[in-house]
Amino acid sequence: MGKLTDKLEQAARGGAQPMGFAAPRVEKTPAMLLLVKASAGGPGLKAAVEAGVDGAMVAPGSKRNMQSAAKALSGVPWGLWVDVAQAELPDGADFQVFASDASPVAAIGGEEQTSVMQASPDMDDETLRVIDDLPVDAFVVSLAGEGPLTVRSLLLLGRVSGVTSKWLLLHVSEAPTAHEAEQLHAAGVSALVLDADDASADDLRQARQTLLNLPSAAKRSKERRAATLPSVGLPDGGSRRRPEPDDDDYEDDE
Numbered sequence: 001m002g003k004l005t006d007k008l009e010q011a012a013r014g015g016a017q018p019m020g021f022a023a024p025r026v027e028k029t030p031a032m033l034l035l036v037k038a039s040a041g042g043p044g045l046k047a048a049v050e051a052g053v054d055g056a057m058v059a060p061g062s063k064r065n066m067q068s069a070a071k072a073l074s075g076v077p078w079g080l081w082v083d084v085a086q087a088e089l090p091d092g093a094d095f096q097v098f099a100s101d102a103s104p105v106a107a108i109g110g111e112e113q114t115s116v117m118q119a120s121p122d123m124d125d126e127t128l129r130v131i132d133d134l135p136v137d138a139f140v141v142s143l144a145g146e147g148p149l150t151v152r153s154l155l156l157l158g159r160v161s162g163v164t165s166k167w168l169l170l171h172v173s174e175a176p177t178a179h180e181a182e183q184l185h186a187a188g189v190s191a192l193v194l195d196a197d198d199a200s201a202d203d204l205r206q207a208r209q210t211l212l213n214l215p216s217a218a219k220r221s222k223e224r225r226a227a228t229l230p231s232v233g234l235p236d237g238g239s240r241r242r243p244e245p246d247d248d249d250y251e252d253d254e
Helices: 003-012 042-052 063-071 149-159 178-184 203-213 215-228 247-253
Strands: 016-018 027-028 033-039 053-057 078-081 095-098 113-118 138-142 166-171 189-195
Touching: 003 033, 003 053, 033 042, 033 203, 042 053, 042 063, 042 149, 042 203, 138 149, 149 166, 178 203
Parallel strands: 033 053, 033 189, 053 078, 078 095, 095 113, 113 138, 138 166, 166 189
Antiparallel strands: 016 027
16 A cells, blocks of 8 residues: 555554654644645645645646656645556655546556545446545545535535545645534545645645544444433324233233
């Protein structure tokens, strides 16, 4: 597995990640990762590294800009955000995000790199039913053009999350509030993708802190199991369970 999938696994377990063999310090992994999308030559990469994001997706640029991006992101899992999947990735790149269904199969899948495909929530039902069989590790849904999150946003997201067992990433234009983040995590989102070119390090740092405060999936499951519903008496004429016959009823028939 690649570095990104390792991070996703870590987030799903809700565990902490040791920082080296000798150092006792432990890095906490949020229940939902914070990833950024940035251009190779833009200021977003510096802000992302300063904020301590969990990964970066880089739009390809010139050779010089790509080398600069790789150097800046040396300690961060990063990959390409492209239209058509590429058979070879730049040095240091761990994964790629691609959109086109015309991408060559030889360029995706395998053990050497992580492949993430953009999945449109507007896909027809027949296509949605088969996307989980594609040789990719994760899907990313973009709601960046939808504005603030709404019920419609959750419905669109649910069209994809309901048909795949793979990691689900969500690209949005604004960092969610704590309540919105909980709803997205409950809907199956494993990582949030924000545009970094127009964001400051403080903005990204605050967004990651929101995700760090999310309860893990295991904790939420435990809380749901512990919750009990209040006992409510059935009104007259309500639906009742049919009583089981007593043993005496059978004895009277003999």
